[in-house]
Amino acid sequence: MRVFAVVERVSEGINPVSFELLNLANMIKMGGTSEAVVVGGADRPLLDSISRSADKVWVLKGGQLEEYNPETYADVLVQFFKRETPDVVLLGSTSQGCELAPLLAVQLNCPVVTDVVGVTVAQEGLVVSRYIYQGKLMADLRVKRLPCVLTVRQGVFKEGARTNGELKELSLAPSKPPRRRTVRVVAPETGEVDISKSDVIVAVGRGAVSSIQLAKELANVLGGAVAGSRPVIDSGLLPKDRQVGISGKTVKPKLYLALGISGAFQHVVGMKDSELIIAVNKDPQAPIFAVAHYGVVGDVQEILPSLLSKVVEEKRK
């Protein structure tokens, strides 16, 4: 199989997920090739680092490709894939990958599956695994025909074989100017507390909004910070810089207390490396229990008052 990984350039170089895509490509190529595609080019050290994980590295260069634009990128990628006939095209399950995947799938007339965490090559097509219901269930899906486009969840395919790929440069220009234009990229706002520096985080999810005041008090007594999952931030109960997760902050405190948080991947990405994770959730099926070290199946409204008073008592000793 010819498995292509579309490399994602970011301001600091390459999104680490790109190497994970190549690891996956090497796992499923089955006597074929793993090939990286870099749109817009990159400097030599970066290309060399990519070539250590790919059998071939394609560098697509041309006007209008320096900055990411979904339309120009998809345009040259479609031209390229019509020439090079992939079996599988891999993209990161990122904000860029999410946009490129439908553009490529429709223009190449092939099936697409997003946020894949497992791939096996089947007699006909592929079987891919992914979470559904926000992490509560999994599905094995048969992709009946190839080529196909897959976006791959970050952090899953971390280990891979080393190869030493050759570099190939190609000049390709978008066939038409993009209709969508980027005006500017805006950096996150910073507030008075940086939760990524806090040793203790009391995190409030949608299931604990009615206990937010107690959560704040507990954070206070523990000398930590209160943070929240996305719905809590969305509803304005906590400022944006207190959001933990993929579109918020990554934290690694000594203690992460997750109150009424379901454990959707987009949240978990931001807190899974915390030293001690304790989750309180009334749903025994909540995916947060798959990342927590200790869990309490129960109602936050019943447990939090007891916990707060016990902690206060302990502190007084």
Add this chain to the structure above:
Amino acid sequence: MRIFVLVKHAPLLESTLRVSADGRGVDPVCLTYDINEWDRYAVEEAVRLKEKYGGEVIAVSVGVNCDATLRKCLAMGVDGAIKVPVEVGFDACQVAEAIVDVLRGEMFDMVLSGFMSQDANNALVGGLVATMLGIPFATAVTRLSVEKGEVLAVRELEGGYSEEVLLPLPCLVSVQSGINEPRYVSIMGIKAARSKELRERVVALREPAVVVERIYFPPTRKAEILGGAPSEVASKLVKLMKVKGVI
């Protein structure tokens, strides 16, 4: 402005889930349904755009049982609703094609969709519909305005970053949560919207290229569960915190 908004009648995640007997679905008996969370934001945004710029909003939903969700949209201020009464599987391309069949004959300035559905989590339908229609799109949009015939959209990126993009009309915007606060709909409101039109459009579905083989619970349950009355649990938690040195 004439706006189409795409909505899904989706199972709520609070339900206790059970895998169906054939192992390929979720037992419908345990599910309750409502408008998909992300689509609620999209409908609200569409209605606000109409209130600001005038025009009409039409909701489109694919599925045999989506009436309640379409009625909710009508109660939220949508002017018309189109139900596409077909049973679709997991393949997002199949869903998108059904929607495109409906939209092809229509005039519109914008299509709004939710960023993803809470059950399948594909985050694909918006982008697929736009690409099939040949119109530009932006995903995960958290702010939206229309100026001089162009849409200014703020797209969310990773790590708190965002980007501002300009799109000409017609275009599609997939809406991220938090863009607005969706209005409350009362039962009375839903009843009052009964007089509004809910049309059906039958379309022919293409063979799905992605099918479910098996549905199952994720293998890992790592946490050690602490049991007992609240005060007992609290004591255990305090002990853990002391071991960790945070108390």
